[in-house]
Amino acid sequence: MQTIFDLSVSGRRASTIPQAGVEENEPAIPSHLLRKTPPALPEVSERDLVQHYTRLSQKNWAIDVGAYPLGSCTMKYNPKINEQIASLPGLRNLHPWQNEADAQGALAMLWEMERALAEITGMKRVTFQPAAGAHGELTGLLIMRAFHQSNGDPRKTVLIPDSAHGTNPASVRLAGYQVRQVPSDDRGLVDLAALEDALDETIVGIMLTNPNTLGLFEKDIEKIAKAMHSVGGLLYFDGANLNAIMGKVRPGDMGFDIVHMNLHKTFSTPHGGGGPGAGPVAVTERLERFLPAPMVEFDESSCNYFWDPDRPDSIGRIHGFHGNFGIVARAYAYYRALGGEGLKKVSERAVLNANYLRTIIESKYPLAHPGLCMHEFVSTARRFKKLGVRGMDVAKRLIDLGFHPPTVYFPLVVEESLMIEPTETESKQTLDALGKALLQISDEAESEPDLLHSAPTTTPVGRLDEARAARQLRLRWTPELAKELTG
Amino acid sequence: MDYTPHTQEDIDQMLRTIGVSTVEDLFREVPEGLRLGRDLDLAKPLTEMEVMDQVASLARKNRSVEELKCFAGGGAYEHYIPAPVRHLAYRAEFATSYTPYQPELSQGVLGALFEFQTMVCELTGMEVSNASLYDGASSLVEAVNLAAGMTGRSRVVVSEAINPNYREVMETFGAGPGYEFVTASASDGVTRLQGLDQAACVIVGQPNFFGMIENLPAIAEKAHEAGALLIVHFDPLSAGVLETPGALGADVVTGEGQSLGNELMFGGPYLGLFATKTEHVRRVPGRITGATLDSNGQPGFVLTLQAREQHIRREKANSNVCTNQTLMAIVATVYLSWLGPQGLKELGETCLARTRYAAQLLSSVSGCSLRFEGPFFKEFVLQVPGRSAEVARQLADRGYLVGPSLERFDGLENCILVAVTETRTAEDIEGLAKVLAEVVA
Known part of the structure; x- marks a missing residue:
């Protein structure tokens, strides 16, 4: 593995830097x-x-290279016009401390995007400060905290289903609360009886993903919301799976109080190898006053947009400036291209694609919870275990057959889970080919399991020793390490 | 325009295979009464050309630094972005990839992050770096969590000369763990430590929010005497000129990496830098890349020490961060490779010399003066006659962007920040001095 440091030759350079060109002073x-x-x-x-x-870069898979059916990640195609828009000089050269009068276009865009996201989620107001989903979660939890404190009602415990993303419990702890896990029942949904048992006046609220991480719609959501609200708790909607429901059903109508969205999932902005994202948070009217300051407002008399910092009940600022504006601009372009009609079509086709792929492979990769799925589904590779083949082996073999693997071993509630989310931008032909590859691997698991154990063989490196990486820490390049790295 | 490839024939075939008759049937698990039952009240779809026209017309309503001469700073700076940086870092193979959880398909991103971590160590004088956080503010939040975890204390001493937005973010997120924030005054432009008893950490900037250079060795000594960690928030572009915070006693170094080749972009996406000593490595937040061997004994890169992270440890994780700012880290890596050690030094020297030139000229305008005495790097505090926000407004009307204005600081009611990078020529500086003289006359 050659690094840039291995190419270094003393005295060589790429940069040209302007000389000071002003009178020299004393040091x-x-x-x-x-x-x-x-x-x-x-x-x-x-x-x-x-x-x-x-x-x-050529040693990297990317959505522009091929299909990326990673469950929970919504790796849809990233339209190129979005990139061109983000490089408009009037956007990329805007300084964050600029006066509102000189940033009317940017504020108008945020204002309009806020209205759109509020309509999609059924919420009242939206903050764009959160830079990612987990950042939004923590923001939402601090809003819950501020709400309960304003009622003189300090509470302690946040409920989280056992199928939740790891960020949920981690965010809960950072908000100064405890986690109480709620089990899933045999339908793969929140166990209503267990939830009701857990409810009392010390419960802050619940964080839910709907559809949940098993790709199933929590159809008891109205009952859950009613029960939670009856003890004064709040409902937080983790928007990781919003791609399944746009224009079909809204978190606000389900009874949620707070919603975060992942613009880098649902709104097609590129993941950048792990970021940047954007995790705007939307709330209902009764929580509006707690949103981070400042918010964009519109003065009708002068037709001017402005920042309103005067929010006495706000939880405070959560980003150094206004959040990942460049990501919001890309998401705005996506929203304008699709409109309400297109967004609904996105969700319908995401669900269609997932169900189609599910149907093709179900006989060999049974679902943890059979039946219709939403935009993703969770299969289990459990039946290969007796052949000495693990879910990870299936994933690695899929690489050799030309696909990025699904999410493996998550959610934790399903043994040997393969979480598959094809997204709406893959064609029937791609899904057919992916299904065919998975069925081939199922046969190979029985006939030639070594093919799976030794995969991948078509990549720049073979299967990497993660245990060794954690045991012998090599976290930066050094001249000594160079010999080891270049082999 | 919705980027879905389905023909009606595809849809019909797929529905037949699934065994349902309409797409609506696929949503039957959603209770009838909950469904929206109307169209979303949103804009109509547009063609690609119309989208471009719409957004371009919004963008034209902004007066960006394309139009204004930028002398604004305060945590975001206009530096020249060399052509190879955008060309390479934004290659689709980097930009449209996911988090490198499947390392065999991610050696590009992982290799770049390994280089990034190395460069951050070189700039900070620290031993380990993570693979980025959201921005400078979030790096400080995480540094405070590390210090509180290490020391078992909850008092946080923050220099007054830290970006006030960052201070606010630290206080917002401090509400959960219940930290107590204490301000160390910087009424002379540099930090005077106080309230160190039982402090988990001391936070200062280098250069600080006023552009001033802090005497870090003395600060480090006092902090360590009190058993507190020293957190230094630094400007990575100063690292060719200024001694590293690590060499001067910092325990954790944070920074805003926007200036390393990233666009101004109205405040984000930016790049949170986070580096510390090896002894704290298991408390580091976020992703870390490490080198290892593959099944054939060949070297390669993986995400490592994942047992610190939320997807493994859940509520016991160090931090909740998952998505970070990887692409901005790749930008910084390419930019720093372009600069090289000599380029970084020359760039720092040019910023320093031009800033001093600007300070001389602007402070000689009648009624204006430098607010603080002592060395600064690429920005300084200018005292003006009259309301500073109003002076800034009038300068902007005449084509010069300065700021932010500092009226929210006690004793700086008539003061304004002025930043000078290599993008500002002597002629620009002279132009600003002339217009300032007209504005304050």
């Missing part, structure tokens, strides 16, 4: 605060630089 900084040893950054030519990062 103004005390010498003990000046750097003595220059940083060991690579010394490369522009040509080396371009070749290295081009080649590095």
Whole structure:
């Protein structure tokens, strides 16, 4: 594995830097605060630089390269117009401290996007400060906290289903609360009786994903909401799976009080190899006053948009500036292209694609909970276990057959789980090919299990030793490590 | 325009295979009474050309630094972004990939993050770096959590000369764990430590929010005497000129990496930098990339120490961060490779010299003065006659963006930040001085 440091030659450079071009002054900084040893950054030519990062990029899978059916991640196609829009000079060259008068276009965009997201979720107001889903979760939990405190009612415990994303319980702890897990029943849904048992006046609220991480719609949601509200608790909607329900059913109408959305999932912005995302948070009218300050407002008399920092009950600011505006701009372009009609079609076709793929492979990859699914489904590779084949082996073999694997071993409530979300942007032909590959692997698990154990063989590296990585920490390049890395 | 490939024939065939007659049948688990039952009240779909026209007309309503000469700072800076940076970092193989949970398909992103972590260590003088956080503010929030966890204390001493937005973010997220925030005054422009008793950590900037260079060795000594960790929030672009915070006693170094090749973009996506000592590695938040071997004994990269993270440890995790700012980290990696050690030094020297030139010229305008004495790096506090926000407004009307204005700080009611990077020429600086003289006359 060649790194940029291996290409470094002392004295070589790519950069050209303007000279100061002003009268030189005495050194103004005390010498003990000046750097003595220059940083060991690579010394490369522009040509080396371009070749290295081009080649590095080619060692990576991406949605532009092929299908990416990662459950829970909504790896849909990222329209190219979004990128062109994010590079408009009037957006990318806007300074965050600029006066509102000089940023009317940006504020108008946020205002309009806020109205759209409020309509899609059935909520009243939206903050764009959260930079990611988990950031939104913590924001939502702090809003719950502020709500209960304003009622003089400190509470302690947040309920979370056992099928929830790991960020949910982690966010709960950071908000200063405890987690109480609610089991799933044999339908794969929240166990209503267990939930009702857990409910009392110390419960802050519940965090739910609907459809849940098993790809199933929590059809008791109205009962859950009623029970939770009857003890004064709140309902938080984790928007990871919003792609299943746009234009069909709204979190607000289900009884949720707080919603976060993942614009990098549902609204087609690129994942960037793990970020940036954007996790706007929407709330109902009674929680509006707790949203982070400032909010965008519109003055009808002067037809001007402005930042309103005057929000005495706000939980406070949660981002250094206004959130990941560049991601919101891409999501806005996506929303304008699709309109309400297109967003509904997205959800319908995401659900259609998931059910189609499910039907093709179900005989070999039984569902944890058979029946219709929403935008994703969870199969189990349990039956291969007696052949010495694990879910991860299936995943790695799929790589050799030209697909990114599904999410493996999540949700935790299903043994040997394969969580599959094809998204609406894959064609029937792609789904047929993916289904065929999975069925082939099922046969191979019986006839040639070694093919699965030794996979992948078509990638730049073979299966990597994660235990070794955690035991012998090599977290940065050093000249000594170079020999080991280049083999 | 909805980017779905289905023909009616596809849909019919798929429904037949599934064994239902309409798409609506697929939603039958959604209780009838809950369904929306009407169209969303949203805009109509547009063609790609119409989308471009719509958004471009909004963008034209902004007066960006394309139009204004940018002397604004306060945590976001206009630096020149060299052509190879966008060209390489935004390649679709990086930009449209997911988190590298399947390392065999992610050696590109993982390799770049490994290089990024190395470069952050070189800039900060620390031993380990993570693979990024949301922004400078979120890095500080996580640094405070690390310090509180290490020391078992909950008092946080924050210099007055820390970005006030960051301070606010720390207080917002401090509500959960119940931290107590204490301000260390910076009325002379640099931090005077106080209230260190039982402090988990001390937070200062280098350079600080006023652009001033702190005497870190003295601060580190006091912090450590009190048993507190020293958290230094630094400007990575100063690292060719200024001694590293690590060498001067920092325990955790955070930073805003926007200036490393990332766009201004109205405040985000930016890049939270986070680095510390090896002894704290298991308390580091977020993703970390490590080198290992594959099944054939060949080297490769993986996400490592995942037992710290939320998807494994759930409520016992160090942090809830999952999605981070990887693409911005790749931008920074390419940018720093473009700069090289010599480029970073020259860039710092140019910023420093031009900033000093600007300070001289602007402070000689009648009624204006430098608010603080002492060394600064690429921005400084200018005192103006009259309301600083109004002066900034009038400068913007005449084509010069300065700021932010500092009226929210005690004693800085007539003060404004002025930042100067390599993008501002001597002529720009002279132009600003001339217009400032007209505005304050």
